Amino acid sequence: MRRSSLTGFACSLIIVIGTTGCSRKSVSPSPLRPTAFGSALVESSGGKQIGATGAVLAQPVIVQVNDEQGNAVPGALVESSGSAGVSFDPSNGLTDSSGQFTTNVMLGGMAARYQITASTLSKAQKRVELQLEETALGYQEQVGQQIDEKYCARCHNPESSPERVSNYDNLEIKPHAFTEGNTLNKMTDADLTAIISHGGPSLNKSALMPPYGYTLSKTEIQALLAYIRLISDPPYRGSGMLYVQK
Amino acid sequence: MEADKNPKSTVWQSLFGDPVRAFGVVSLLLLIFLAIAPAKNHLSEWRHYQQQYLTLIRGRGDAVTLQRHLQGGIQQIWLPDLGVVDRCTTCHVGLKEASLADIGTQPFRRHPVIPHKLDEYGCVMCHRGQGAATTVEEAHRSTLAWEQPILPARYVEASCGQCHRAALAGTPQLNLGRTLLARYGCVRCHTVKLPDGGTMMATDDPPSLSHIADKTTREWIYAWLKDPQAYAVSATMPNFKLSDLDARDMSAFLIANSTALPGDAATLPVSKTAPDPTAGASLYGESFCASCHAVQNAAGNVVGGDVGPELTRVGSKVKPEWLQGWLRNPRSYDAETAMPHYRFNDQQLSVLSGYLESKTDSDLLAAVHLDTATPEQVAHGKTLVTEYGCAACHEISGIKKPENFAPELTRIGSKPITQLIFLQGMPHTLPDYISAKIRQPRSFGAALKMPQFSFTPAQVDALTTALLSLTDRSQTLPRALVAAARQTPDYKPAGKAGKLMADLACFSCHTINGRGGDMAPDLTWEGSSVQRSWMHAFLKNPNTLRPALIRRMPKFNLSDGDINELTDYIMTVYQSPGIDRDSLPVSGYPTTQVEQGRQLFYAKYACQSCHIVNPKSDKGYIGPTLTQVGSRLNAAWIFNWLKNPQALRPGVVEPNFNMSDDDARALTAFLMTQKTASKQEAKK
Numbered sequence: 001m002r003r004s005s006l007t008g009f010a011c012s013l014i015i016v017i018g019t020t021g022c023s024r025k026s027v028s029p030s031p032l033r034p035t036a037f038g039s040a041l042v043e044s045s046g047g048k049q050i051g052a053t054g055a056v057l058a059q060p061v062i063v064q065v066n067d068e069q070g071n072a073v074p075g076a077l078v079e080s081s082g083s084a085g086v087s088f089d090p091s092n093g094l095t096d097s098s099g100q101f102t103t104n105v106m107l108g109g110m111a112a113r114y115q116i117t118a119s120t121l122s123k124a125q126k127r128v129e130l131q132l133e134e135t136a137l138g139y140q141e142q143v144g145q146q147i148d149e150k151y152c153a154r155c156h157n158p159e160s161s162p163e164r165v166s167n168y169d170n171l172e173i174k175p176h177a178f179t180e181g182n183t184l185n186k187m188t189d190a191d192l193t194a195i196i197s198h199g200g201p202s203l204n205k206s207a208l209m210p211p212y213g214y215t216l217s218k219t220e221i222q223a224l225l226a227y228i229r230l231i232s233d234p235p236y237r238g239s240g241m242l243y244v245q246k
Numbered sequence: 247m248e249a250d251k252n253p254k255s256t257v258w259q260s261l262f263g264d265p266v267r268a269f270g271v272v273s274l275l276l277l278i279f280l281a282i283a284p285a286k287n288h289l290s291e292w293r294h295y296q297q298q299y300l301t302l303i304r305g306r307g308d309a310v311t312l313q314r315h316l317q318g319g320i321q322q323i324w325l326p327d328l329g330v331v332d333r334c335t336t337c338h339v340g341l342k343e344a345s346l347a348d349i350g351t352q353p354f355r356r357h358p359v360i361p362h363k364l365d366e367y368g369c370v371m372c373h374r375g376q377g378a379a380t381t382v383e384e385a386h387r388s389t390l391a392w393e394q395p396i397l398p399a400r401y402v403e404a405s406c407g408q409c410h411r412a413a414l415a416g417t418p419q420l421n422l423g424r425t426l427l428a429r430y431g432c433v434r435c436h437t438v439k440l441p442d443g444g445t446m447m448a449t450d451d452p453p454s455l456s457h458i459a460d461k462t463t464r465e466w467i468y469a470w471l472k473d474p475q476a477y478a479v480s481a482t483m484p485n486f487k488l489s490d491l492d493a494r495d496m497s498a499f500l501i502a503n504s505t506a507l508p509g510d511a512a513t514l515p516v517s518k519t520a521p522d523p524t525a526g527a528s529l530y531g532e533s534f535c536a537s538c539h540a541v542q543n544a545a546g547n548v549v550g551g552d553v554g555p556e557l558t559r560v561g562s563k564v565k566p567e568w569l570q571g572w573l574r575n576p577r578s579y580d581a582e583t584a585m586p587h588y589r590f591n592d593q594q595l596s597v598l599s600g601y602l603e604s605k606t607d608s609d610l611l612a613a614v615h616l617d618t619a620t621p622e623q624v625a626h627g628k629t630l631v632t633e634y635g636c637a638a639c640h641e642i643s644g645i646k647k648p649e650n651f652a653p654e655l656t657r658i659g660s661k662p663i664t665q666l667i668f669l670q671g672m673p674h675t676l677p678d679y680i681s682a683k684i685r686q687p688r689s690f691g692a693a694l695k696m697p698q699f700s701f702t703p704a705q706v707d708a709l710t711t712a713l714l715s716l717t718d719r720s721q722t723l724p725r726a727l728v729a730a731a732r733q734t735p736d737y738k739p740a741g742k743a744g745k746l747m748a749d750l751a752c753f754s755c756h757t758i759n760g761r762g763g764d765m766a767p768d769l770t771w772e773g774s775s776v777q778r779s780w781m782h783a784f785l786k787n788p789n790t791l792r793p794a795l796i797r798r799m800p801k802f803n804l805s806d807g808d809i810n811e812l813t814d815y816i817m818t819v820y821q822s823p824g825i826d827r828d829s830l831p832v833s834g835y836p837t838t839q840v841e842q843g844r845q846l847f848y849a850k851y852a853c854q855s856c857h858i859v860n861p862k863s864d865k866g867y868i869g870p871t872l873t874q875v876g877s878r879l880n881a882a883w884i885f886n887w888l889k890n891p892q893a894l895r896p897g898v899v900e901p902n903f904n905m906s907d908d909d910a911r912a913l914t915a916f917l918m919t920q921k922t923a924s925k926q927e928a929k930k
Contacts, residue, residue, distance in 0.1 A: 053399050
């Protein structure tokens with residue numbers, strides 16, 4: 001113990017001497033000079049993705065700079081910024097020949113919705129901004145997401161693919177998509193838990209929604225609820241919801 | 247000289263000339279030194295954060311409760327069994343405060359919901375870092391005295407993997423990483439010893455190269471060695487970045503080393519009549535080849551299963567005689583293949599092989615021109631094949647499987663940073679090192695043998711996570727803490743039926759007694775579930791039970807003898823001990839009970855949301871069609887299934903309704919009246 005602390009002390013001494021010896025000025029990269037200016041920023045793709053906390057989103061975020069006529073502007077400078085914890089690779093750059101700027105987005109370490117902002121300067125040096133939103137799922141929400149995919153999505157998600165045909169169109173009474181914030185946000189946690197556990201009839205709703213309380217554990221239902229709350233659009237602002245501020 | 251000395255000596259004189267004055271000065275100095283420690287303590291970072299926390303909670307409605315929870319001073323979680331001494335909670339004071347959900351700033355965030363209690367596991371078990379430290383810098387970042395900095399959030403699932411050897415629902419990234427380690431053959435070169443004494447096993451099935459000349463040409467081998475993904479984008483074989491000459495010599499050796507198998511050169515007796523161009527495609531579809539094999543479509547998407555190799559350009563690879571022999575009986579070339587032995591007739595063989603032969607890519611071999619190999623080239627090829635460790639994955643006659651070919655990765659997640667060689671400009675952390683090694687192995691040295699894989703960024707992250715879970719701690723954990731991986735049993739059905747099932751590769755899709763694939767239903771208790779006559783008819787001509795599925799049971803063209811053998815075996819052996827097949831009758835239920843069951847089916851339980859009984863009105867597309875369920879399932883099975891589906895087939899999607907016995911009996915009665923139409927029965 002004593003020996004290690006001694007060496008530790010010696011090491012830190014060396015570090016202190018070493019770091020004070022050299023300058024700590026960070027070398028700033030040569031600033032990018034825009035060769036053109038646009039007047040509008042539009043999203044090409046990459047908004048409203050759902051990823052895991054701390055992970056790089058599956059798709060890059062691509063934004064396009066347009067001029068007043070709506071034509072793409074190559075060579076315009078786009079800068080990106082986001083709520084705390086979000087990082088970009090690259091964080092700024094010039095638009096390519098098709099007027100687009102592509103960046104990979106890494107979300108922060110907590111389950112939340114993250115605002116990201118892309119901005120560019122117009123000819124008149126006015127800042128034009130575009131706001132996008134991404135969602136990061138934590139442990140609990142990821143468990144919920146998997147339960148959704150296994151048990152719920154076949155009916156609650158109207159999107160159909162050959163690999164997973166949606167049952168949505170076959171149902172007489174249409175279920176609500178989990179992103180339907182306008183409806184689901186009005187329901188309390190207790191109501192949603194009741195409907196999941198005991199089926200539609202428990203809240204005088206359709207029996208087409210079966211009970212899952214004997215199939216899923218309480219923890220699993222809580223996880224599903226956390227997931228539903230996090231992905232709802234418009235966002236759920238009840239207790240327990242997190243919205244990362246800048 | 248004296249003039250120089252004079253002022254100094256006067257200072258000395260003024261301070262220490264007089265013993266009383268000297269005593270005073272020394273005491274003052276001592277006092278100052280003694281004050282350093284309390285001053286440092288008073289100005290410490292953690293005190294600053296605890297003060298900040300108090301300011302933060304001051305205006306809140308629950309300030310009193312929060313303040314009561316806050317314990318000042320250095321906090322510590324001490325877990326002697328795990329070697330954990332964590333003082334993180336000294337600054338991270340709000341970890342357990344559910345009401346702090348709206349706080350986004352560190353170190354005051356609430357800890358997200360996880361299945362473990364913080365007091366039982368501490369912090370460094372999952373987050374790494376130096377738990378005993380009380381300054382931000384020392385706790386989070388790597389110092390020379392501490393090799394484990396904080397684990398970035400994107401890899402945090404690695405920590406779950408230290409104890410949990412089996413796949414967990416909440417760790418998709420770790421699960422994917424482990425699957426990739428096994429599927430891409432990583433563990434064939436790199437040994438990964440597991441704490442329970444076993445080693446991580448590969449799940450890929452690299453083909454034997456001992457008879458490769460029967461199967462393909464030297465030109466194709468050359469092109470494949472140069473760039474496997476040019477032949478098939480989904481190929482798991484990595485790119486060894488071989489020079490033209492090395493690829494030339496290796497292909498020469500592999501061809502020269504190959505021995506012929508009888509049967510691979512046999513040609514079909516049928517004359518080659520111009521085949522119907524659509525017949526091949528429809529036979530490919532009917533045989534459900536796409537359940538296992540993928541093909542790249544015009545849009546560049548790889549569509550189909552990943553059990554077998556991608557077939558986009560298979561016509562540029564395989565020799566027609568070999569392909570026919572393979573389709574006739576794959577087991578005569580590779581006894582262990584996952585491919586079932588379809589009993590195709592000669593006509594079908596010629597149609598299907600013709601169809602596959604037409605899947606060519608003229609660009610693939612256009613630039614490949616190889617002269618006849620010289621003995622020197624063959625010898626050099628053998629050296630290269632040995633050096634690159636080809637035999638670690640592939641069986642090659644005359645070359646021994648190398649042992650410990652690549653560095654062992656058993657404890658890679660705890661590798662000291664001082665033992666790593668970083669590239670210039672690269673962050674000096676273990677996760678960055680591992681992911682760079684996976685992404686660009688040769689950038690660490692042109693002479694390195696590790697090949698270039700074509701992983702997506704998400705796959706690289708997943709692999710890094712899986713490797714970071716292989717820590718010292720994972721090897722030395724107390725037994726009680728290890729959640730062991732589920733052992734895959736080595737179940738093999740016995741007798742003639744067992745041989746038949748191996749021949750048909752049933753286990754490639756179906757699981758029985760814990761062993762097998764997950765593409766098709768678990769058959770462990772199939773004998774309790776279905777009626778004998780249905781089983782027999784299904785094996786003869788598999789029809790669709792689940793209309794929404796694109797992967798279905800293929801028709802194997804079985805003989806009546808084989809069908810009887812299989813049916814008898816399934817009906818006798820795959821019986822659930824909990825179900826008495828004869829406890830409920832096949833028919834003869836009272837009409838009132840049937841009608842009650844119908845009411846329950848449509849109103850109380852709304853089964854039509856997932857199932858179809860009346861094809862005209864019901865549309866449910868998730869569960870199997872129940873139009874003929876009375877001719878398919880046993881009544882006792884239906885009853886038990888309705889009572890608790892998961893007890894009969896773990897993990898099945900149908901929810902448990904907690905149904906009363908009466909309801910289950912009535913529903914069973916209703917379902918058992920759904921028989922095969924009499925028209926078809928008359929046909930029989």
